[in-house]
Amino acid sequence: xxxxxxxxxxxxxxxxxxxxxxxxxxxxxxxxxxxxxxxxxxxxxxxxxxxxxxxxxxxxxxxxxxxxxxxxxxxxxxxxxxxxxxxxxxxxxxxxxxxxxxxxxxxxxxxxxxxxxxxxxxxxxxxxxxxxxxxxxxxxxxxxxxxxxxxxxxxxxxxxxxxxxxxxxxxxxxxxxxxxxxxxxxxxxxxxxxxxxxxxxxxxxxxxxxxxxxxxxxxxxxxxxxxxxxxxxxxxxxxxxxxxxxxxxxxxxxxxxxxxxxxxxxxxxxxxxxxxxxxxxxxxxxxxxxxxxxxxxxxxxxxxxxxxxxxxxxxxxxxxxxxxxxxxxxxxxxxxxxxxxxxxxxxxxxxxxxxxxxxxxxxxxxxxxxxxxxxx
Amino acid sequence: xxxxxxxxxxxxxxxxxxxxxxxxxxxxxxxxxxxxxxxxxxxxxxxxxxxxxxxxxxxxxxxxxxxxxxxxxxxxxxxxxxxxxxxxxxxxxxxxxxxxxxxxxxxxxxxxxxxxxxxxxxxxxxxxxxxxxxxxxxxxxxxxxxxxxxxxxxxxxxxxxxxxxxxxxxxxxxxxxxxxxxxxxxxxxxxxxxxxxxxxxxxxxxxxxxxxxxxxxxxxxxxxxxxxxxxxxxxxxxxxxxxxxxxxxxxxxxxxxxxxxxxxxxxxxxxxxxxxxxxxxxxxxxxxxxxxxxxxxxxxxxxxxxxxxxxxxxxxxxxxxxxxxxxxxxxxxxxxxxxxxxxxxxxxxxxxxxxxxxxxxxxxxxxxxxxxxxxxxxxxxxxxxxxxxxxxxxxxxxxxxxxxxxxxxxxxxxxxxxxxxxxxxxxxxxxxxxxxxxxxxxxxxxxxxxxxxxxxxxxxxxxxxxxxxxxxxxxxxxxxxxxxxxxxxxxxxxxxxxxxxxxxxxxxxxxxxxxxxxxxxxxxx
Numbered sequence: 001x002x003x004x005x006x007x008x009x010x011x012x013x014x015x016x017x018x019x020x021x022x023x024x025x026x027x028x029x030x031x032x033x034x035x036x037x038x039x040x041x042x043x044x045x046x047x048x049x050x051x052x053x054x055x056x057x058x059x060x061x062x063x064x065x066x067x068x069x070x071x072x073x074x075x076x077x078x079x080x081x082x083x084x085x086x087x088x089x090x091x092x093x094x095x096x097x098x099x100x101x102x103x104x105x106x107x108x109x110x111x112x113x114x115x116x117x118x119x120x121x122x123x124x125x126x127x128x129x130x131x132x133x134x135x136x137x138x139x140x141x142x143x144x145x146x147x148x149x150x151x152x153x154x155x156x157x158x159x160x161x162x163x164x165x166x167x168x169x170x171x172x173x174x175x176x177x178x179x180x181x182x183x184x185x186x187x188x189x190x191x192x193x194x195x196x197x198x199x200x201x202x203x204x205x206x207x208x209x210x211x212x213x214x215x216x217x218x219x220x221x222x223x224x225x226x227x228x229x230x231x232x233x234x235x236x237x238x239x240x241x242x243x244x245x246x247x248x249x250x251x252x253x254x255x256x257x258x259x260x261x262x263x264x265x266x267x268x269x270x271x272x273x274x275x276x277x278x279x280x281x282x283x284x285x286x287x288x289x290x291x292x293x294x295x296x297x298x299x300x301x302x303x304x305x306x307x308x309x310x311x312x313x314x315x316x317x318x319x320x321x322x323x324x325x326x327x328x329x330x331x332x333x334x335x336x337x338x339x340x341x342x343x344x345x346x347x348x349x350x351x352x353x354x355x356x357x358x359x360x361x362x363x364x365x366x367x368x369x370x371x372x373x374x375x376x
Numbered sequence: 377x378x379x380x381x382x383x384x385x386x387x388x389x390x391x392x393x394x395x396x397x398x399x400x401x402x403x404x405x406x407x408x409x410x411x412x413x414x415x416x417x418x419x420x421x422x423x424x425x426x427x428x429x430x431x432x433x434x435x436x437x438x439x440x441x442x443x444x445x446x447x448x449x450x451x452x453x454x455x456x457x458x459x460x461x462x463x464x465x466x467x468x469x470x471x472x473x474x475x476x477x478x479x480x481x482x483x484x485x486x487x488x489x490x491x492x493x494x495x496x497x498x499x500x501x502x503x504x505x506x507x508x509x510x511x512x513x514x515x516x517x518x519x520x521x522x523x524x525x526x527x528x529x530x531x532x533x534x535x536x537x538x539x540x541x542x543x544x545x546x547x548x549x550x551x552x553x554x555x556x557x558x559x560x561x562x563x564x565x566x567x568x569x570x571x572x573x574x575x576x577x578x579x580x581x582x583x584x585x586x587x588x589x590x591x592x593x594x595x596x597x598x599x600x601x602x603x604x605x606x607x608x609x610x611x612x613x614x615x616x617x618x619x620x621x622x623x624x625x626x627x628x629x630x631x632x633x634x635x636x637x638x639x640x641x642x643x644x645x646x647x648x649x650x651x652x653x654x655x656x657x658x659x660x661x662x663x664x665x666x667x668x669x670x671x672x673x674x675x676x677x678x679x680x681x682x683x684x685x686x687x688x689x690x691x692x693x694x695x696x697x698x699x700x701x702x703x704x705x706x707x708x709x710x711x712x713x714x715x716x717x718x719x720x721x722x723x724x725x726x727x728x729x730x731x732x733x734x735x736x737x738x739x740x741x742x743x744x745x746x747x748x749x750x751x752x753x754x755x756x757x758x759x760x761x762x763x764x765x766x767x768x769x770x771x772x773x774x775x776x777x778x779x780x781x782x783x784x785x786x787x788x789x790x791x792x793x794x795x796x797x798x799x800x801x802x803x804x805x806x807x808x809x810x811x812x813x814x815x816x817x818x819x820x821x822x823x824x825x826x827x828x829x830x831x832x833x834x835x836x837x838x839x840x841x842x843x844x845x846x847x848x849x850x851x852x853x854x855x856x857x858x859x860x861x862x863x864x865x866x867x868x869x870x871x872x873x874x875x876x877x878x879x880x881x882x883x884x885x886x887x888x889x890x891x892x893x894x895x896x897x898x899x900x901x
Contacts, residue, residue, distance in 0.1 A: 059491065070476045083464075090457075157841075242542050345484075
């Protein structure tokens with residue numbers, strides 16, 4: 001139905017949608033978890049915070065699992081290189097994801113304050129770790145990563161975990177952290193008991209301000225301090241998925257694609273407008289603040305993706321090995337079948353997810369947690 | 377680039393440990409959720425309060441197990457990229473798709489509905505909640521279906537072809553991948569094993585209540601559900617296990633021969649070795665007790681089709697390695713000149729055996745330079761660990777037969793309303809609790825350890841699938857897994873025992889007076 005070039009662009013967009021879906025849906029769970037000991041001053045307040053996410057976090061987490069599965073299917077080389085290359089960083093993220101489900105379930109199973117404190121802190125730490133490392137990993141994409149392929153397309157990696165902690169990558173980590181903490185706080189302001197909601201709204205305003213400053217700073221640093229990558233020679237968009245068939249030069253600008261397609265500027269603009277929306281709406285207009293922080297997230301991820309285009313993961317060691325949209329995808333048949341699966345199932349997912357949110361709607365009050373005995 | 381053998385060993389160890397661990401929780405989820413669906417259906421149809429409380433009580437235990445299943449499942453999805461990067465590159469085009477569809481079709485539904493199952497009792501109508509439970513049950517089994525389609529492709533890789541330009545396997549027919557006969561047999565066999573585990577879990581814990589004289593009404597009802605569900609499941613495991621065996625004999629002849637410790641091809645129909653001590657070094661089985669004809673009948677469903685023995689299969693493999701070397705040579709020629717027509721033709725002829733040349737990479741960097749001794753070594757390496765497979769299989773089958781007997785007896789007792797008549801029966805039911813886990817783990821060992829040395833049968837040797845990580849990195853993650861998984865296992869076991877001991881009465885979910893009052897009210901209306 002579609003040619004391979006079109007399918008690759010569609011799957012590049014879907015990769016973005018999956019990432020945005022993950023960041024918006026799972027992001028507020030992580031934000032709330034990380035703020036558990038900041039916004040919740042006693043066990044009852046923490047119960048309220050947890051109950052705003054307990055019925056839905058499990059479904060939200062599937063965005064992460066699906067992100068992994070879909071990348072495996074549609075961009076297998078990207079999946080292989082990123083996960084094995086950033087091995088220890090991914091292992092830490094994995095550990096956070098392993099500890100979360102059991103924390104939610106085990107926390108209330110023993111009536112002992114030390115027991116609850118333990119799982120609270122596991123939730124806080126797992127939230128912070130995932131938000132930080134996701135940002136750090138993203139930041140590293142702009143710096144290029146130390147890998148290369150041999151003729152069998154076996155990848156070798158020549159770097160360590162600590163080399164991922166470049167100052168620019170750390171800045172990107174802080175952008176991610178402030179962005180998702182804002183998002184989590186906006187959720188609490190919408191769903192939690194008024195006393196906690198007020199506290200959360202105040203925090204969201206501060207956090208969104210910090211986010212905006214860091215995001216702009218990261219953009220300026222990217223424009224003036226970090227060289228971009230470009231494919232040189234003929235750009236073949238419908239060739240075989242083999243990164244070694246192209247030539248790549250370093251030294252251009254990461255804003256080159258913004259010059260080529262000026263409408264790309266809409267993405268960072270939307271990010272900043274979202275942050276302003278949080279300032280204006282959080283705590284006042286129902287779901288408004290949360291929608292604003294979601295917009296902020298979408299704008300930020302799109303801004304980064306647009307800037308990298310057509311690259312997915314550049315190589316600093318051997319620029320030719322860089323993974324781009326044109327040479328990393330699955331075959332035509334796989335991309336087409338997977339597109340069909342997404343077109344059929346994504347609307348269904350949105351439908352039943354909306355139903356679940358509707359069933360579980362409403363503010364969770366302190367009064368409510370004092371009287372409920374959930375066996376979950 | 378050379379591959380560090382330590383990384384291969386450690387990555388295999390890590391995969392085996394995390395998969396076996398994940399598989400402690402998954403089958404219980406698969407089985408228990410259908411029991412919840414059955415109990416809740418009875419509640420909605422009869423309106424009797426006790427059935428709702430049954431769903432809620434078993435639901436608590438289901439929840440603890442479910443959390444562990446979800447937590448350990450994420451590891452599986454990401455391990456392919458972390459430790460098996462070349463595998464992910466080489467077969468992602470085929471293998472990634474069922475995993476992604478599992479997420480889209482099944483796991484999303486499961487993850488989204490489970491919150492409403494636990495926290496939505498007050499917020500949904502009876503019928504709505506029942507539908508949630510049913511869809512939850514359906515989603516878990518669908519999830520297993522897609523995972524087993526992916527797994528079946530590792531055992532019997534159909535519908536795909538090697539592409540020298542991209543250096544990987546690419547899909548030629550998704551319908552062949554999805555309707556792989558191995559997948560169908562495996563799916564029914566595996567989910568049925570899960571159903572047996574769920575039934576045994578309910579049967580054993582209920583038997584314990586009866587032994588203690590607690591929650592007797594509650595326990596008898598639970599046992600009745602477990603007995604009927606368990607009997608159907610236990611029969612299905614064995615029948616479909618046989619189907620699975622038939623599919624193996626068609627597609628993985630070496631695995632079949634290893635399970636049976638069948639060193640030489642026998643005159644058909646082959647005999648079945650009931651007992652024996654397989655000896656790898658001398659390639660013989662000591663003290664063998666054989667049942668004539670049986671193996672030939674099960675394996676080929678005929679009396680004149682021979683089942684090839686291990687030694688003959690090794691000889692066949694040498695021929696395939698020779699073909700593979702030709703394909704390998706053609707592949708390298710094509711890498712230097714993409715349009716070489718001669719090389720294209722050679723590759724097209726031999727590409728199905730390319731994987732056999734890759735087996736040589738463990739012994740020589742360039743398979744084309746292999747000596748006859750190295751070819752012999754590579755061919756011998758295709759023999760899996762015969763004694764382990766031989767015994768794992770036999771213990772698993774014995775467990776399966778025992779389950780049929782136990783559930784048939786339970787069913788008979790339940791239909792006579794005499795579940796609490798014999799204390800020996802209740803004790804037997806209680807102490808049978810670990811058996812489904814033993815059978816399930818052994819089943820995994822037969823299927824996956826029996827696939828070695830291949831990651832993808834005949835296509836990609838396991839040793840080539842690893843990432844370019846250091847042994848130190850894998851030690852670190854392996855250490856982390858052992859540490860955290862052990863801690864979680866202890867907590868999980870403590871909580872399970874604690875909540876099972878508390879029981880529906882101790883948790884305030886059930887007391888006789890509540891239920892009598894509720895049911896009396898029901899009769900008045």
